Amino acid sequence: MRTFGWWFGMGSLLTLAVLLVQGGMRDLIYGSSHSGTWEGILSMGLTVFGGGVLAGCVAVILNRLR
DSSP: OHHHHHHHHHHHHHHHHHHHHTTHHHHHHHTOSSSOHHHHHHHHHHHHHHHHHHHHHHHHHHHHHO
16 A cells, blocks of 8 residues: 555656646636636646556556566
8 A cells, every 4th residue: 555655646746747847737827728717627636636546556566566
């Protein structure tokens, strides 16, 4: 469980960093996307959560193979 937790955190931070570099936060602040603010925040949150889950699951699988 520690392995999953560590890599979940790292995957979430990396996904958030990629979104920030691509200008996702600017889109939320200035509203240049067509969706509403809450929908944009929810979408970004789900993307960050998904990146964390993906990294955590891959780490657990690789840990079991070793």
